[in-house]
Amino acid sequence: MYRLGLDPSSEKKLNDYNILDEIHTYSEHSHSHSHSHSEYDIVSHIDGIGVVSDNLWLDHSIKRSINIRTHIPSRPRQDVIKYVVRSGDTLFGISEKYGISPETILWSNPILKDDPHLLRAEQELLISPVSGVLRVVYEGDTVEGLASVYRSDVDDIVNWPSNNIDSENPQLVLGEVIVVPGGERDFVQWTVPRVARAKRNPLPAGAGPGACAGGYQGGAIGSGTFIWPAANRFLSGYNYSGYHQAIDIAAGLGDPIYASDSGVVVFAGWSNWGYGYMVVIDHGNGWQTLYSHLSQWNVSCGQSVYQGNVVGLSGSTGNSTGPHLHFEINYQGTRVNPWNYLP
Ligand SMILES: [Zn+2]
DSSP states (O other): OGGGOOOHHHHHHHHHTTHHHHHHHHHHHOTTTHHHHHHHHHHHHHHOOOGGGHHHHHOTTSOTTSOGGGGOOSSOOOSOEEEEOOTTOOHHHHHHHHTSOHHHHHHHOGGGTTOGGGOOTTOEEEEOSSSEEEEEOOTTOOHHHHHHHTTOOHHHHHHOGGGOOOSSSOOOOTTOEEEEETOOOOOOOOOOOOOOSSSBOOOOGGGOTTBOOBOOOSOOOOOSOOOOSSSOOSBSSOOSBTTBOSEEEEOOTTOEEEOSSOEEEEEEEEETTTTEEEEEEEOSSSEEEEEEEESEEOOOTTOEEOTTOEEEEOBOOSSOSSSEEEEEEEETTEEEOGGGTOO
Protein backbone atom coordinates (compact mmCIF):
# COMPACT_ATOMS: atom_id res chain seq x y z
CA MET A 1 0.00 0.00 0.00
CA TYR A 2 2.93 2.28 0.49
CA ARG A 3 3.62 2.17 -3.23
CA LEU A 4 0.65 4.43 -3.65
CA GLY A 5 2.46 7.20 -1.83
CA LEU A 6 -0.22 7.67 0.77
CA ASP A 7 0.24 10.07 3.60
CA PRO A 8 0.46 8.47 7.05
CA SER A 9 -3.10 9.44 7.95
CA SER A 10 -4.35 7.14 5.23
CA GLU A 11 -3.09 4.15 7.09
CA LYS A 12 -5.71 4.52 9.73
CA LYS A 13 -8.44 4.72 7.16
CA LEU A 14 -7.24 1.55 5.59
CA ASN A 15 -7.51 -0.23 8.88
CA ASP A 16 -10.93 1.20 9.55
CA TYR A 17 -12.27 -0.31 6.38
CA ASN A 18 -10.77 -3.75 6.87
CA ILE A 19 -9.03 -3.52 3.57
CA LEU A 20 -7.22 -6.76 4.08
CA ASP A 21 -10.51 -8.59 4.39
CA GLU A 22 -11.63 -7.09 1.16
CA ILE A 23 -8.51 -8.00 -0.67
CA HIS A 24 -8.99 -11.50 0.56
CA THR A 25 -12.59 -11.55 -0.58
CA TYR A 26 -11.84 -10.19 -3.98
CA SER A 27 -8.94 -12.44 -4.61
CA GLU A 28 -11.33 -15.36 -4.38
CA HIS A 29 -13.00 -14.08 -7.47
CA SER A 30 -9.98 -13.05 -9.42
CA HIS A 31 -6.74 -14.71 -8.55
CA SER A 32 -4.80 -13.47 -11.50
CA HIS A 33 -5.64 -9.82 -10.99
CA SER A 34 -6.18 -9.57 -7.30
CA HIS A 35 -3.10 -7.48 -6.93
CA SER A 36 -4.21 -4.66 -9.16
CA HIS A 37 -7.66 -4.91 -7.72
CA SER A 38 -6.44 -4.46 -4.20
CA GLU A 39 -4.93 -1.20 -5.32
CA TYR A 40 -8.31 -0.16 -6.53
CA ASP A 41 -9.94 -0.90 -3.21
CA ILE A 42 -7.38 1.09 -1.35
CA VAL A 43 -7.67 4.10 -3.57
CA SER A 44 -11.42 4.02 -3.81
CA HIS A 45 -11.87 3.86 -0.07
CA ILE A 46 -9.67 6.81 0.48
CA ASP A 47 -11.52 8.95 -2.00
CA GLY A 48 -14.92 7.52 -1.19
CA ILE A 49 -16.66 4.99 -3.36
CA GLY A 50 -18.45 6.67 -6.19
CA VAL A 51 -20.95 5.67 -8.79
CA VAL A 52 -18.21 4.15 -10.89
CA SER A 53 -18.16 1.20 -8.54
CA ASP A 54 -21.82 0.29 -8.96
CA ASN A 55 -21.25 -2.48 -11.39
CA LEU A 56 -17.95 -3.46 -9.97
CA TRP A 57 -19.65 -4.87 -6.87
CA LEU A 58 -22.07 -6.83 -8.97
CA ASP A 59 -20.06 -8.07 -11.88
CA HIS A 60 -17.32 -10.49 -10.94
CA SER A 61 -16.34 -10.88 -14.56
CA ILE A 62 -15.23 -7.26 -14.88
CA LYS A 63 -11.66 -6.86 -16.09
CA ARG A 64 -9.43 -6.26 -13.10
CA SER A 65 -6.59 -4.92 -15.15
CA ILE A 66 -8.28 -1.72 -16.26
CA ASN A 67 -6.75 1.45 -14.97
CA ILE A 68 -9.49 2.20 -12.52
CA ARG A 69 -7.72 5.13 -10.98
CA THR A 70 -8.70 7.28 -13.93
CA HIS A 71 -12.35 6.89 -12.92
CA ILE A 72 -12.09 7.67 -9.26
CA PRO A 73 -14.57 10.29 -8.20
CA SER A 74 -13.39 13.00 -5.87
CA ARG A 75 -16.64 13.35 -3.94
CA PRO A 76 -18.16 10.94 -1.40
CA ARG A 77 -20.68 8.48 -2.75
CA GLN A 78 -24.14 10.02 -2.98
CA ASP A 79 -26.04 7.35 -4.83
CA VAL A 80 -27.76 4.20 -3.69
CA ILE A 81 -25.95 1.12 -4.92
CA LYS A 82 -26.78 -2.54 -5.10
CA TYR A 83 -24.68 -5.09 -3.32
CA VAL A 84 -24.86 -8.82 -3.85
CA VAL A 85 -24.30 -10.68 -0.60
CA ARG A 86 -21.41 -13.13 -0.67
CA SER A 87 -21.08 -16.29 1.32
CA GLY A 88 -19.52 -15.38 4.67
CA ASP A 89 -20.75 -11.78 4.68
CA THR A 90 -22.12 -10.40 7.92
CA LEU A 91 -24.19 -7.34 8.61
CA PHE A 92 -21.18 -5.74 10.28
CA GLY A 93 -18.80 -6.56 7.45
CA ILE A 94 -21.03 -5.00 4.84
CA SER A 95 -21.84 -1.92 6.90
CA GLU A 96 -18.18 -1.36 7.68
CA LYS A 97 -17.23 -1.73 4.03
CA TYR A 98 -19.59 1.10 3.10
CA GLY A 99 -19.13 3.24 6.19
CA ILE A 100 -22.77 3.08 7.29
CA SER A 101 -24.44 1.71 10.40
CA PRO A 102 -25.58 -1.94 10.46
CA GLU A 103 -29.07 -0.67 11.26
CA THR A 104 -29.14 1.23 7.97
CA ILE A 105 -28.89 -2.01 6.04
CA LEU A 106 -31.78 -3.56 7.97
CA TRP A 107 -33.91 -0.41 7.69
CA SER A 108 -33.31 -0.22 3.95
CA ASN A 109 -33.97 -3.80 2.92
CA PRO A 110 -37.40 -5.23 3.83
CA ILE A 111 -36.18 -8.62 2.60
CA LEU A 112 -34.20 -8.87 5.87
CA LYS A 113 -37.26 -8.31 8.07
CA ASP A 114 -34.97 -6.66 10.64
CA ASP A 115 -33.35 -10.05 11.25
CA PRO A 116 -29.62 -10.27 10.57
CA HIS A 117 -30.02 -14.06 10.37
CA LEU A 118 -31.90 -13.62 7.11
CA LEU A 119 -28.76 -12.43 5.30
CA ARG A 120 -28.08 -14.90 2.49
CA ALA A 121 -25.50 -15.25 -0.25
CA GLU A 122 -26.74 -13.92 -3.61
CA GLN A 123 -29.30 -11.60 -2.01
CA GLU A 124 -29.35 -8.15 -3.57
CA LEU A 125 -29.25 -5.40 -0.99
CA LEU A 126 -29.65 -1.69 -1.46
CA ILE A 127 -26.82 0.21 0.18
CA SER A 128 -27.48 3.74 1.28
CA PRO A 129 -24.69 6.28 0.74
CA VAL A 130 -25.19 7.52 4.29
CA SER A 131 -26.51 6.14 7.57
CA GLY A 132 -30.27 6.41 7.69
CA VAL A 133 -33.15 4.76 5.91
CA LEU A 134 -33.89 3.96 2.26
CA ARG A 135 -37.57 3.96 1.42
CA VAL A 136 -39.44 3.22 -1.78
CA VAL A 137 -42.04 5.91 -2.35
CA TYR A 138 -45.58 4.65 -1.89
CA GLU A 139 -48.90 6.24 -2.77
CA GLY A 140 -49.55 9.18 -0.47
CA ASP A 141 -45.96 9.59 0.73
CA THR A 142 -44.72 13.13 1.28
CA VAL A 143 -41.32 14.48 2.29
CA GLU A 144 -42.83 15.72 5.54
CA GLY A 145 -44.36 12.31 6.14
CA LEU A 146 -41.08 10.47 5.61
CA ALA A 147 -39.21 12.97 7.78
CA SER A 148 -41.72 12.46 10.56
CA VAL A 149 -41.92 8.68 10.36
CA TYR A 150 -38.15 8.28 10.31
CA ARG A 151 -37.36 11.13 12.75
CA SER A 152 -35.33 12.84 10.08
CA ASP A 153 -35.24 16.35 8.70
CA VAL A 154 -37.23 17.63 5.71
CA ASP A 155 -34.31 19.71 4.45
CA ASP A 156 -31.89 16.79 4.72
CA ILE A 157 -34.18 14.69 2.52
CA VAL A 158 -34.85 17.45 -0.01
CA ASN A 159 -31.19 18.39 -0.26
CA TRP A 160 -29.78 14.90 -0.69
CA PRO A 161 -28.47 15.04 -4.28
CA SER A 162 -29.55 11.62 -5.52
CA ASN A 163 -33.12 12.21 -4.30
CA ASN A 164 -33.53 14.77 -7.11
CA ILE A 165 -36.20 16.68 -5.23
CA ASP A 166 -37.13 20.18 -6.34
CA SER A 167 -36.90 22.30 -3.20
CA GLU A 168 -39.45 24.75 -4.63
CA ASN A 169 -41.94 21.98 -5.26
CA PRO A 170 -40.92 18.90 -3.28
CA GLN A 171 -42.79 16.10 -5.02
CA LEU A 172 -41.98 12.43 -4.59
CA VAL A 173 -42.11 10.04 -7.52
CA LEU A 174 -43.95 6.77 -6.92
CA GLY A 175 -41.60 3.78 -6.81
CA GLU A 176 -38.37 5.79 -6.50
CA VAL A 177 -35.95 4.98 -3.71
CA ILE A 178 -35.49 7.94 -1.38
CA VAL A 179 -32.49 8.42 0.89
CA VAL A 180 -33.60 9.58 4.35
CA PRO A 181 -30.30 10.79 5.85
CA GLY A 182 -30.07 10.19 9.57
CA GLY A 183 -33.43 8.43 9.51
CA GLU A 184 -34.27 5.69 11.98
CA ARG A 185 -37.20 3.61 13.08
CA ASP A 186 -37.99 1.00 15.69
CA PHE A 187 -37.19 -2.58 14.82
CA VAL A 188 -40.00 -4.86 13.91
CA GLN A 189 -39.73 -7.73 16.36
CA TRP A 190 -40.34 -11.04 14.68
CA THR A 191 -40.54 -12.94 17.85
CA VAL A 192 -42.31 -16.07 18.93
CA PRO A 193 -45.48 -15.12 20.81
CA ARG A 194 -44.91 -15.70 24.48
CA VAL A 195 -46.20 -19.06 25.59
CA ALA A 196 -47.39 -19.76 29.11
CA ARG A 197 -47.15 -22.93 31.12
CA ALA A 198 -50.33 -22.78 33.19
CA LYS A 199 -52.69 -21.20 30.67
CA ARG A 200 -53.89 -22.86 27.52
CA ASN A 201 -51.90 -21.18 24.77
CA PRO A 202 -54.00 -19.57 22.08
CA LEU A 203 -51.09 -19.77 19.63
CA PRO A 204 -51.59 -18.70 16.07
CA ALA A 205 -51.69 -21.57 13.61
CA GLY A 206 -48.37 -20.41 12.17
CA ALA A 207 -46.41 -21.08 15.36
CA GLY A 208 -45.21 -24.44 14.09
CA PRO A 209 -45.63 -28.01 15.19
CA GLY A 210 -43.38 -27.43 18.21
CA ALA A 211 -45.96 -25.19 19.91
CA CYS A 212 -47.25 -26.63 23.17
CA ALA A 213 -50.87 -26.48 24.23
CA GLY A 214 -50.06 -25.27 27.74
CA GLY A 215 -52.32 -25.74 30.73
CA TYR A 216 -49.64 -27.52 32.75
CA GLN A 217 -50.08 -27.69 36.51
CA GLY A 218 -47.11 -27.65 38.86
CA GLY A 219 -43.72 -28.60 37.49
CA ALA A 220 -40.20 -27.41 38.13
CA ILE A 221 -39.61 -23.81 39.18
CA GLY A 222 -36.46 -21.91 38.29
CA SER A 223 -33.92 -20.62 40.76
CA GLY A 224 -33.78 -17.21 39.11
CA THR A 225 -30.10 -17.71 38.31
CA PHE A 226 -28.86 -18.94 34.97
CA ILE A 227 -26.03 -21.09 33.72
CA TRP A 228 -24.46 -21.03 30.26
CA PRO A 229 -26.58 -23.21 27.97
CA ALA A 230 -23.56 -24.44 25.99
CA ALA A 231 -20.01 -25.45 26.80
CA ASN A 232 -18.61 -22.34 25.11
CA ARG A 233 -18.89 -18.95 26.74
CA PHE A 234 -18.24 -16.89 23.66
CA LEU A 235 -20.19 -15.85 20.59
CA SER A 236 -19.93 -16.99 17.01
CA GLY A 237 -22.57 -14.70 15.60
CA TYR A 238 -24.63 -11.71 16.62
CA ASN A 239 -24.46 -10.13 20.01
CA TYR A 240 -27.45 -8.66 21.83
CA SER A 241 -28.75 -5.49 20.18
CA GLY A 242 -31.98 -3.73 19.26
CA TYR A 243 -32.39 -5.93 16.21
CA HIS A 244 -31.04 -9.13 17.74
CA GLN A 245 -32.37 -9.51 21.26
CA ALA A 246 -30.44 -12.69 21.82
CA ILE A 247 -26.88 -13.93 21.73
CA ASP A 248 -25.47 -16.41 19.23
CA ILE A 249 -23.27 -18.71 21.29
CA ALA A 250 -20.55 -20.68 19.53
CA ALA A 251 -21.51 -24.34 19.38
CA GLY A 252 -20.56 -27.11 17.00
CA LEU A 253 -23.08 -29.33 15.26
CA GLY A 254 -24.39 -31.84 17.80
CA ASP A 255 -22.97 -30.13 20.90
CA PRO A 256 -25.22 -30.56 23.94
CA ILE A 257 -27.45 -27.64 24.90
CA TYR A 258 -28.33 -27.31 28.57
CA ALA A 259 -31.33 -25.89 30.40
CA SER A 260 -30.10 -22.55 31.72
CA ASP A 261 -32.45 -22.88 34.69
CA SER A 262 -35.14 -25.32 35.84
CA GLY A 263 -38.66 -25.09 34.48
CA VAL A 264 -41.34 -26.59 32.27
CA VAL A 265 -41.02 -27.02 28.50
CA VAL A 266 -43.55 -24.82 26.67
CA PHE A 267 -42.21 -25.20 23.13
CA ALA A 268 -40.43 -28.23 21.72
CA GLY A 269 -39.91 -28.85 18.04
CA TRP A 270 -40.17 -26.97 14.78
CA SER A 271 -40.87 -23.24 14.83
CA ASN A 272 -42.19 -21.44 11.78
CA TRP A 273 -40.46 -18.17 12.71
CA GLY A 274 -37.04 -19.03 11.39
CA TYR A 275 -35.83 -20.46 14.69
CA GLY A 276 -35.78 -23.98 13.27
CA TYR A 277 -35.98 -26.66 15.97
CA MET A 278 -36.51 -24.82 19.19
CA VAL A 279 -37.06 -25.36 22.89
CA VAL A 280 -38.59 -22.77 25.22
CA ILE A 281 -38.58 -23.28 28.97
CA ASP A 282 -40.93 -21.41 31.27
CA HIS A 283 -39.18 -21.13 34.61
CA GLY A 284 -42.40 -20.39 36.48
CA ASN A 285 -41.08 -17.18 38.03
CA GLY A 286 -41.56 -14.71 35.18
CA TRP A 287 -38.50 -15.91 33.31
CA GLN A 288 -38.30 -17.91 30.11
CA THR A 289 -35.33 -19.08 28.08
CA LEU A 290 -35.28 -19.98 24.39
CA TYR A 291 -32.85 -22.25 22.55
CA SER A 292 -33.02 -22.37 18.77
CA HIS A 293 -31.50 -23.60 15.48
CA LEU A 294 -31.17 -26.99 17.22
CA SER A 295 -30.39 -30.14 15.24
CA GLN A 296 -32.39 -32.19 17.73
CA TRP A 297 -34.61 -31.58 20.73
CA ASN A 298 -34.68 -34.05 23.61
CA VAL A 299 -37.64 -32.78 25.66
CA SER A 300 -41.38 -32.64 25.18
CA CYS A 301 -44.21 -30.27 25.97
CA GLY A 302 -45.07 -29.99 29.66
CA GLN A 303 -41.97 -31.84 30.81
CA SER A 304 -40.10 -30.56 33.85
CA VAL A 305 -36.41 -29.99 33.20
CA TYR A 306 -33.72 -29.05 35.68
CA GLN A 307 -30.86 -26.65 35.38
CA GLY A 308 -28.07 -28.34 33.43
CA ASN A 309 -30.26 -31.01 31.79
CA VAL A 310 -29.58 -31.53 28.09
CA VAL A 311 -32.60 -30.15 26.22
CA GLY A 312 -31.28 -30.74 22.71
CA LEU A 313 -28.28 -30.62 20.41
CA SER A 314 -26.81 -27.64 18.61
CA GLY A 315 -27.53 -27.25 14.93
CA SER A 316 -28.26 -24.87 12.10
CA THR A 317 -31.97 -25.30 11.42
CA GLY A 318 -34.18 -22.37 10.46
CA ASN A 319 -32.62 -19.02 9.52
CA SER A 320 -29.05 -19.93 10.28
CA THR A 321 -25.91 -20.10 8.22
CA GLY A 322 -23.91 -22.39 10.48
CA PRO A 323 -24.24 -24.32 13.74
CA HIS A 324 -24.63 -22.07 16.76
CA LEU A 325 -27.05 -21.56 19.63
CA HIS A 326 -29.37 -18.59 19.38
CA PHE A 327 -30.23 -18.01 23.04
CA GLU A 328 -32.81 -15.63 24.45
CA ILE A 329 -33.76 -14.77 28.01
CA ASN A 330 -37.21 -13.32 28.43
CA TYR A 331 -38.49 -11.66 31.60
CA GLN A 332 -42.24 -11.04 31.73
CA GLY A 333 -42.49 -10.68 27.99
CA THR A 334 -39.36 -8.62 27.39
CA ARG A 335 -36.24 -10.10 25.88
CA VAL A 336 -33.41 -8.96 28.13
CA ASN A 337 -29.67 -8.94 27.54
CA PRO A 338 -28.38 -12.41 28.50
CA TRP A 339 -24.97 -10.95 29.37
CA ASN A 340 -26.59 -9.34 32.40
CA TYR A 341 -27.77 -12.68 33.73
CA LEU A 342 -25.25 -15.31 32.69
CA PRO A 343 -22.43 -15.99 35.16
ZN1 LIG B 1 -29.19 -15.23 16.66
